[in-house]
Amino acid sequence: MDFTLPPELEDYRRRVRAFVEQEILPVEADRANWDEHENIAEAPLEALRAKVKAAGLWAVSMPKERGGQGLPLVGVAACYEEMNRSIFGPVCFNGSAPDDGNMRVLNMVGTEAQKERWLQPIIDGKVRSAFAMTEPNPGSGSDPGMMRTKAERKGDRWVITGRKWFITGADAAQHFILMARTSDDTRKGLTAFLFDKDQPGWRIERRIPIMGPEEHGGHCELIFDGLEIPDENVLMKVGDGLKVTQIRLGPARLTHCMRWTGLAKRSLEIAGAYVKERESFGIPLAEHEGVQWMLGEAAMQIEIGRLLTMKAAHALDHGSFARKEVSMAKVQVADTLFKAVDTAIQLCGARGYSKDTVLEWIYRYARQAKLVDGASEVHKMVLSRSYLAEGDDFWSWA
Known part of the structure; x- marks a missing residue:
């Protein structure tokens, strides 16, 4: 068994480490660069993101043809470990949650049209995203089968009603992946939908205060009271949630x-x-x-x-x-x-x-x-x- 990183991956790891040491840790050390939620403020973040892109270290988990570095997960592991030597590191490289997970699933299962509309802006750093699944009791938490948010078919649209909470990054997100119930089938009863912040029929009820520092966009409670989503914004197929x-x-x-x-x-x-x-x-x-x-x-x-x-x-x-x-x-x-x-x-x-x-x-x-x-x-x-x-x-x- 050989635990040595291949030369290309080791080069990425070393360059990420050097960037964190030289560029991010000095920013972290100055509290003037922190926002009110104890994360990196937008101005220094955007400046660092521009430097990351110039250094060829942007979005290491995404394909090269979409502006990432195309690293396998083993390489991503080595780089993400180095990024989070700073508390502000991952977001500077576009490697933080929930964007990282959303980019990965959209890249794996989205149609080409969905990738252009929903994925590419996240990769480019133009928008942030959120994954809306967790619900208040008695809704879904670790068990998605308890999902209570509903998507009902009306004409050529799906109409969403329900409630989500502790949705990470929601207050700063433009693009959302939403899980909702479309039938009572135990295996095929959930469906994943894509929607945009600017669509009507939903709102952020509150940004939930927590004991720790927050990601950008906090942890939010969401209310859905008539959000309409067309079939083209179903991720995978109905029932594949x-x-x-x-x-x-x-x-x-x-x-x-x-x-x-x-x-x-x-x-x-x-x-x-x-x-x-x-x-x-x-x-x-x-x-x-x-x-x-x-x-x-x-x-x-x-x-x-x-x-x-x-x-x-x-x-x-x-x-x-x-x-x-x-x-x-x-x-x-x-x-x-x-x-x-x-x-x-x-x-x-x-x-x-x-x-x-x-x-x-x-x-x-x-x-x-x-x-x-x-x-x-x-x-x-x-x-x-x-x-x-x-x-x-x-x-x-x-």
Whole structure:
């Protein structure tokens, strides 16, 4: 087994790392570049995006013919990890959620007309997007089968009524992918639709306050009260909505893991630098055995998460759905991100708890990792079902 990146992918990784170091980290360090939601403000973001495009590092997961770099998921994993060395990194490269997942699914299953209308503007960075699936109780969450938002056929249109919430990026999105129920069929009852922000018949009810820093566009509650969508804006076919979610969510969960690994490494980077210079009882903190245990444990867990993420990326690149591989990576990396930043804050003491570093930002952000794109408990259920069905083959080398 060879875990070495091919030369082309290693070159991309190195260039992304250098760009983050030289261009993005200095912007992050100046709080004047932050917006009111603790993300990068629009003006510095647009300036950095222009530099990313000039450097040939834009939209690494998208095809070259559409303005991306055409990297396989293994290469995307290496680059996304480097991008999220900065808390502002992924959005600067057009590699952040939810745009990344939406671009991927539109590129995989959209018609050519849909790609031109809905995908290309997202790739170009002209618009942002959102994926509207999650609903308030008793609607769909981890179980799409509980979907209550309805799409009813009226003439040559579908009319949408219902409610969604915690829709990431909705307040800044122009293009939306919407999941709605079109029949009571348990397997073919959901359909994916495309709609534009400027269409009537829907509204943002509120931008939901959360404990952590927010992506651009926040997390919103949406009300649909007569949105009309023509057949040409059905993604795949009527009844294929569950298939769309499966195609989108597997790789999207994994790209979270790629980015979160970068944040976990950044946390240890800050802590490592501090314990080397801070002295206690006459020696640097780094020479205390207890500190070494904490750093060593966190570093090991990060490496386990990286390996699981790469294994899942490799499987997806080779045509597998990689359900159990993605679930293992999701659980491990979500736990590891929280452990890494918690360890870093503990080692940095009051400095880590303050806003003198980005550790407190990462800490608040990290708590959502165990919830988004399926709670950890749901992924453990997936793993249990796989094990009970496969037995010892669960650990097959194939």
